[in-house]
Amino acid sequence: MAEHRVPGDAPPAEGLGRVLVALYGVFALAAGARAAVQLATRFAEAPLAYLLSAAAAAVYLAAAAGLLRGGRAGRRTALVACVVELTGVLVVGALSLADPAAFPDETVWSGFGQGYGYVPLVLPVLGLLYLRAQGRAQKSPPPKSPPKSPPPKSPPS
Amino acid sequence: MTTALVVATSVVAGLLTAAGVASTAARRRTGLLHLVLAGVLEALLVVQAVVAAVRLAGGTELPETATFLGYMAGALLLPVAGVLFARTETSRWAGTVLAVPAAAVAVMVWRLLQLWEAGSG
Numbered sequence: 001m002a003e004h005r006v007p008g009d010a011p012p013a014e015g016l017g018r019v020l021v022a023l024y025g026v027f028a029l030a031a032g033a034r035a036a037v038q039l040a041t042r043f044a045e046a047p048l049a050y051l052l053s054a055a056a057a058a059v060y061l062a063a064a065a066g067l068l069r070g071g072r073a074g075r076r077t078a079l080v081a082c083v084v085e086l087t088g089v090l091v092v093g094a095l096s097l098a099d100p101a102a103f104p105d106e107t108v109w110s111g112f113g114q115g116y117g118y119v120p121l122v123l124p125v126l127g128l129l130y131l132r133a134q135g136r137a138q139k140s141p142p143p144k145s146p147p148k149s150p151p152p153k154s155p156p157s
Numbered sequence: 158m159t160t161a162l163v164v165a166t167s168v169v170a171g172l173l174t175a176a177g178v179a180s181t182a183a184r185r186r187t188g189l190l191h192l193v194l195a196g197v198l199e200a201l202l203v204v205q206a207v208v209a210a211v212r213l214a215g216g217t218e219l220p221e222t223a224t225f226l227g228y229m230a231g232a233l234l235l236p237v238a239g240v241l242f243a244r245t246e247t248s249r250w251a252g253t254v255l256a257v258p259a260a261a262v263a264v265m266v267w268r269l270l271q272l273w274e275a276g277s278g
Contacts, residue, residue, distance in 0.1 A: 022239070022242060022254045022257040022258060023257050026257055030231070034224075036227065037223045040223065041223050
């Protein structure tokens with residue numbers, strides 16, 4: 001899998017990263033199952049909300065996969081997914097409170113993730129913090145003073 | 158779908174969540190206790206699914222059958238996925254990895270009960 005890792009690549013998720021993957025997985029499942037049911041049974045009622053649920057599920061899945069795989073591509077995927085999520089939950093949360101009529105049915109992001117214990121609001125922040133910590137860990141150890149060149153041999157006098 | 162079963166399920170799910178968090182706090186990996194709790198949880202969920210399936214086949218009408226089945230399938234999947242995923246985690250975070258789906262199940266069974274009672278009430 002990640003055998004040909006270049007130095008500087010993120011490792012596949014482990015430890016705390018796995019907890020995040022589990023959380024993202026649960027939310028991908030929750031949002032995805034909900035969106036599938038809604039799209040299949042009553043798409044016409046609130047297409048925007050249902051498509052949004054589906055998009056949210058896809059983003060959660062991308063974040064989970066990105067974190068799990070690691071590597072430069074995985075890290076970037078997870079980063080983009082987290083930013084999209086954070087934007088989504090903030091924009092949709094604000095809109096759903098400002099104009100409830102536009103969101104007749106709940107989505108994961110309605111009311112800043114109210115229906116899901118506000119976890120959708122916290123999750124992208126945790127993801128971004130984790131990615132940042134991971135990025136920092138990679139930069140270390142900081143380059144030490146350049147290796148000294150062997151002292152020039154003094155020509156025999 | 159009975160309230161007693163839902164209470165039992167959410168209690169076991171809560172215990173599994175607590176056991177998972179505790180093993181992380183104690184800097185230990187998951188052990189037999191977690192496996193047993195996850196097994197009991199899964200068994201309770203299977204019983205619930207079978208009861209629900211029998212009643213649905215017997216003509217019980219739900220306002221949102223598709224949603225109910227989706228939640229049921231998701232709940233059945235979570236403990237298994239959680240155990241498999243936690244077993245591959247070699248650090249102390251394995252417990253928390255397992256606690257996440259367990260907590261999700263604890264919430265989902267109550268939502269399932271809501272969906273069920275909307276039909277039978």
